[in-house]
Structures are given as C-alpha cells and as structure tokens.
Amino acid sequence: MALLVATRVKHYFGGLCAVADFNLELQSGELVGVIGPNGAGKTTIFNLITGVYRASEGSIRLRDIELVGKTPHQITALRVGRTFQNIRLFRDLSVLDNVRIAHYAQVRYSPLEALLHLGRYRREEERIIENSRRLLSIFKLEHLAGETAKNLPYGSQRRLEIARALAIDPELLLLDEPAAGMNPNEIDQLMEFIQWIRREFQLTILLIEHQMKLVMGICERIKVLDFGETLAEGPPEAIQNDPKVLEAYLGEGPVG
C-alpha cells in the first residue's frame, strides 16, 4: 500500500498559483526527490503535507488518513518529520532540549502528573532523555548536549535539525534542501548518511534539493516542478535527458 498519496492538490496565495495539480504516490520505503527552479512550489508542497497551509483543493492521504484540514501537530503525531530550508532550530534552547521537545506527542503523562512530578513523569522523562542522547550520539552531537543551539557551527545545526526530526519517530521524513551550503565533500558524506538513516530508521524519504549530485545519486524517483506544475517524473536517468527539464534549467548549467 502506498504510504502517502496526494491527488490533484492545488494551492493559491491570493492570486498566485503556487501549486497546480500536484499528484504523488509514495511507496513505503521509497526515497523520492523533488527538484525545480526557485519558486517552483517545492517548499509549499512540504507545507501542505505538514499542515502549515491548508490545500486550496485536492487531497493528501497518509496511510489512508486525510491530512488536509489537520493541524501540524496532529500530522506530525502521525509520524511525519521534517526539516526546514532555512534552519529553524529553537535557537536559545539547549541542543538536548531541541531534541526532547520533538518527543512531545510520545510522552505519556497528564498535566497533573507534570505539575506534581508524580506518576509516570519520572519514567517517561528518563525514557526520552535516553532516546534523545541516543539520537545525539548518532549525529555526533552528544558532547554538545548542554550547548545553546545557536552557538553550534552551521553543519552541526543542520545535523541537529535532522536529529530533531527523527525524534518524532517518523515513518515519513521530509528534507528541505539538506545539502544547502555544503561543499562537495560534505555532500558525499550526507548522501551516505541519508541512506544509512533510511535503513536504520526504516524511513520513507521525500527530499527537495538543488544539488543535482545528491538527487541523482540517491533518489530512486524524481519529480520536477516548475511554476507549480509537474514537468516530469521518473528515474534519475530519464530525468537527466528529458528535454523539458533541460529547458527549465537552461541557464543553470547542464543537469547532473
């Protein structure tokens, strides 16, 4: 069964049609890339899936549950994690707290238990501290647990954002330009890393990227958007040679 199915999704900002007739079927375990020039509507699609905006038309279903009309935290609790194009960490909070916060939906204690620090409070807190530290150690951030997020170097902030998204315990992970600002060497590492976490956490990944090397290197399927319209869709080799795609990217150099 498909994990995520988007059918005929449209979105308008005032008169501007940011997404026109978007369709996507994402199978469990797939790694799919979304590419397209600036302003093509890629980030908007992530925002529609995660409930930041409500789609003007169409339906987005996750495991047959309709997402359109749900709030972001409801959708996130259905195990959808994401990162942001411009890093959006909780800048003044500690690295550990950034990851702990994303456990919100999984922590099971009532407000009363929280106010009195009784009942399930202790066990649950210990559980999420342990899980947070585990995630931080995977991302080589454990020694920085007490550091304020904004003091981290750029690369570590990017990693922390992915760690935070994984703290949601997602089945579907949305990565918005994870390689932005990285050098070729770092991109190679990131490619390996994405494939590793995909296996390790059994993820389905949808990723937006301008770095063709990364997209062509790891995605099984690629969707090309331009002006909110789907231009082409298919495996990397087909996309690389698609004349429509080449035209859309003219001036940005050859694809690949």
Next chain:
Amino acid sequence: MKTMRNAGWEWLMAQRWLLPVLIAVGFVLAFAIPEYNLLNKYVQLVMMYVGINIILTVSLNLVNGYMGEFSLAHAGFMAVGAYTAALLTQKVLPVAAYPGLFPLAVLAGGLMAALLGLIVAVPSFKVRGDYLAIITLAFLMIVKSVIENIDYIGGPRGIPGIKRLTTLPWVFFWTVVSIWVVRNFVYSKYGRGVLSIREDEIASDLMSVNTRRVKFLAFMVSSFFAGIAGALFAHLLQFISPRVFDIIKTTDVLIMVYLGGIASIAGSIIGATVYTVLLELLRPSTVAAMLGWLPAVVFDPLNEYFIRHLGVWRMVIMPLALVLVMIFAPRGIMGLREFRWFIPRRDLDAHRRPTVHGGSHGAARSH
C-alpha cells in the same frame, strides 16, 4: 538552562540538600516570627508583601518570560481571585467560627481565576505580541468594568472590612507551592512546549507540540496563582476595589518580572524581593529614619517635603528604573539563567558531557 559561574557559588548550588532545609527553616520562622514578635509588625507586613509579589511574579513569568507572550491581564486575574475569596469569607463561609475555611476561599479564588485564564488563552491561539497585549489589556478593563457595574459586590466602592486572615505562614506556604508547581511545570514536556513556543511557534507545532493545549495550561497555571495572590492580598489589605487592580498593578508585576529576569524562577524571586523592598525603602518614614542624623535645620523641611511628595516621586522613579533596565539589561538580572537548586537533577545530568569515568556529580559544567 544556564546557571551562574563562580566557584563559591557553584559549590553552594551543588549542595542541593540545603534547599529543603531552608524551606523547613523558613516554615518554622514563618510561625515563630508572628508568634514571638521576633520582628516588628511593619517588617512582617513587608515580608508578606514580598511573598505575595513573588507568587505574582513567578506566575506572570510563565506567560511573559518562558512563553514569550505579552499578557497585561495579571491584575485582572488577581482581582477575580481577590473578589471571589473576599465574597466567600464575607458572605458565605463562617470563617469567624472556623478559620480553617480560609484556605478553601483562597483556593476558590485561584480556581476562579484559572477558569478565566482559559478564556484569555483562546485569543492567544491566533495573535501574539502587540495584539495579545491589547487583548489582555481589554480583558483587564472589562473585568474592572464588570466589577464596577455590579452593585452586590460594592460596585466602584469595593469591599471594605475584609477580615485579616492572611498570615505569614500562609503566605510562605503559597509562595513555596507556587514556586514548586511552576518549576515542575517548566521542567516537563509542557514546559518545554512553552519554551519552544517562545522560540518559534510554527516550528514547535511541526515538532508535534500541541501548542493550544500548552497555551491553555500555561495561562491556567499562571492565572491560578495570580488568583491565589489576589485572595491573599485582599485578606491582608482588608479592602479591595476595582481601582486596586488596574493597569498600574499589572505594571508593578511586569517590572518585577523584567527586573529579575525572564524565564527564570530565581530571577522572579530576586526581582519581586528587590522591587518590593526598594519601594518600601522609599517610604517617607524609612527615609526619615535613614536621614535622622542630619541637623534639624536640614532635616525638618526635608522631612516635611518627603511626607508630602515622596509617594509620588516613588512612582516617578520606578517606571524610569524599568526603562533603564530595558535599555541596559533587557533580560533582567537573571534573564534565561537559573539557580541550579531549581533545576531537577535529572535535567542537569542529561545536559552534561559524557565523561570517561561515567558521570560523577562533582564536575558540573557551568551551564
């Protein structure tokens, strides 16, 4: 969370057993001081005001500091607590025969205020910053205006002759409870939700935080304790009227919050204490006592002037102090920092670097 750096201080803060001891000693003193008149009545009164102001400051800090919203409604919640409790002790509960009923009245005041806090939380779902400030201010004005228009509760004249049931032990008790509960709340998933809302509300929602629920809870806890403080205040001042709970009262609490430091329990305690004591020191009688050594030629006219005008000048100096704090120390004395005594040990340990010999409690990092 950050703690303060300084070797001696570090050592002191590491002695966590001191906190319960201090609370126990505090309780004994709270009973002993009025019983054996260890301090004069005026000092006792000031101590009670300090306690009530700590409750107000800690609770407002939850919304304005930890959550980063801007609520001006605190005096309104206080009024609701004060009126509820005062009406209960004046007209319903036979407190004269059973003084043990007083805590029930105080609790009722807190619950009533919490109920209203729920209502005020609703607009905060949609708006924040300046607009939330306006909404909460409008709420304060409406509370005042409703009270003024109900004759049964005294209208604009208020309620005189309230029994003096607030005692030092009660104030101490509620101060400890408010600090404890707010601290517990802050160090829970809801408290972290509150912090994440301050940092980035949209990201918070996208990281599965139920922001509405968190806001409901934060406003409820905050207004509950404002109501408690109001109830205690009414039974100390023995007179309440709508004018007692106007925007000036909220501003007082705001000053204490921002002077002490946002998002800090220690800051709230320091801010409330410093501000209350400073205001008292600027009273004519205190100033006169301090200047008593001056020759009569100088002292008498000065004293005369102070008796007449110092009250007003206090209110000139205080807002000016607030502005200076905002310009030169916008985060207040303890902004975003905390005494380690108030941070649960589990949280402290979790933030520590992994050590080679397995965590020893001695070598704590400075933040």
Next chain:
Amino acid sequence: MSEGIVYWLQQALNALQLGSIYALIALGYTMVYGILTMINFAHGDVFMIGAFFCFLAAVYLGLPFVPTLLLTMLGAALVGVMIERLAYKPLRHAPRVSAIITALGIGIFLENFTLALAPYPKNIPPLLENVTWDLGGVSLSSLQVIIIFLSLGLMFVLDYVVHRTPVGIAMRAISWDKTFVPLMGVPLDLIISVTFAIGAGLAGAAGTMYGLAYPVIDPYMGIMVGWKAFISAVVGGIGNIRGAMIGAFILGGVEIMVTAFFPSTYRDFVAFTLLLLLIVVRPYGILGQPRTQKV
C-alpha cells in the same frame, strides 16, 4: 423637526466632536506603528502633556487661542521626539517586548511626573468665546464647530503630507523596508523623528481641544482617552492613516450611542468588548491588510 430626529442629530454632532479628538490621537498611534511596527503606549500621555502645555500657555503666558495651540503642538512634538530618541531608539533592535514595556514605563513616568509637579486637577480658562446656535432644536456651539473643523483640517494636511510630499514618501518607503531604503539616501533616524514629531504634535492639538471642551484636566486623563484612540486605530487597521480616522468616528459614534441607552459606566465595557471582538474576527482592521508568515 420631530423630536426623534433632533435627538439623533444632536447625538451625531456629539459623536463627531468626540470622534475628531480620538482621530487626532489615533493618527499618532497609527503613524508610529506604520513606520516602526511598535505600539507607542505612551502616546495617550503625550496627549495629556499637550493639555497641560495648553494650561501653561493660557494661564502663565496668558496667550490667546491660536498661539496657545501652536505652542502646545510644538511642545508636544518636542516631547514626542525626546521620548523616541532617549527611550525607543536604543531598543530598535531589541526584542519587541522590550519596546512595549519601555513604552508602558514611559507612559507611567509621564503621568506621575506630571502628578508630582501638579498634584491637583487644573482648570483651563475659556480661550474662545463660546456662542451656541439653535438650529431647529439642535444646539450647535462654536466650540464644537472649531473642534470638528480644525481636526478635519489637520487630518487633510496630514493626508496631503503623507501622500504628496517628499517627507511623506520617505515615511512610507521606510515603513515598507528599513534595510535598503536608507541605503538609497533616505535619512532613517530623521524620518522616524519627524514621524514622532507629527504624531505627538497632533496629540498636542487634541490635548488643547479636549481641554477647551472638558476644561478640568489631570495627569491620568490620557490613559482612557489614549486607549480609546488606540482602539480607533486598530478598528481602522493599524498602520493605515485613513483607517484611523474612520475608526475614530466609528468609536465616537458607538460610545455616544451606548451612553444614550445605558448608564455611562457601560461605555468602557462596550468599547473594549468591541476591540476584543474585532481583533478576534478581523485583526487587521477595516482598511488594513492581512499578513502571512512565510515558512
């Protein structure tokens, strides 16, 4: 004319008078918000200072109406600029709450500072000979006419300044963008100060007229009137100059209606409830534009 119509005309006239005063003050809130997206909570107290300047000029300098008005506007403008330079400018890059708190603090400071210097309410002498005409049962005083027309006149001047003069264009440009517009040679600090000066000057004019209409003035008079003006600005869509004027006349009308039907103690209740409902339903006001946040 029938008694009913006379009554309503009379009320409408009163609403117009109240609305003009609210409008003059509302303009200051809206202009500062437009340019700095900051609510100048001390603005109502600048209006109060204006009324006291009017008192000083009229009683101690013995000036007639026009010089009093001009001097008051000038004095209030000076106070406005001083507040901006000393208290708000250092906080331009601080978190927004810092600015809000500072503004509240300045407001309380102005109130109590005035109280310290003038402990008792003051009486503003009648600077104008007040003639009352009877128009078929509706009584119209020359004072009302002057207040309404002077306010409208000032508003038209302002509207012209903002939309047609270089200063106004610079103001609007800066309210649009504070990073790049200054790079094109628009003097940011100067324009912000001019905005404060104009807003405070108008509040000063409002203080004078209010003082003539309701001659007993006290240091706390600015709080409620200031809030009402602020509500007007929000109703019209804060940041929008024409909206502020419309909002002020709407609020003036609503308040006069309420007092016509209910005890006057309900007036504030209704005004603030109106504000609450409006913010929840249409937070950007009548003429304002909704803003969205990009993710």
